[in-house]
Amino acid sequence: MGQEDLMxxxxxxxxxxxxxxxxxxxxxxxxxxxxxxxEDGIRMWFQWNEQRDYIEATWSCGYFLATCFVLLNLxxxx
Numbered sequence: 001m002g003q004e005d006l007m008x009x010x011x012x013x014x015x016x017x018x019x020x021x022x023x024x025x026x027x028x029x030x031x032x033x034x035x036x037x038x039e040d041g042i043r044m045w046f047q048w049n050e051q052r053d054y055i056e057a058t059w060s061c062g063y064f065l066a067t068c069f070v071l072l073n074l075x076x077x078x
Contacts, residue, residue, distance in 0.1 A: 041077030044070065 044051050048070065056066035 037077050041074055044074045044077060 051070045051073075052063075052066045055061065055069055056063055059066070061069075
């Protein structure tokens with residue numbers, strides 16, 4: 001079995017796989033995207049102090065503005 005035969009077989013398998021899963025891939029992609037935002041929002045909730053302190057130290061914007069920014073991001077993520 002030569003390299004060309006192997007490539008043709010791999011292409012056939014990939015085509016068959018895509019034909020079967022084509023209808024599910026957009027839904028899976030949306031689920032992955034949503035789960036990224038949800039995970040980030042939950043992490044922000046549990047690491048509230050670290051997030052606020054990081055923004056306050058990095059931007060030198062003060063406690064109140066850092067808290068407002070982290071809260072706004074948390075609401076946006078969830």
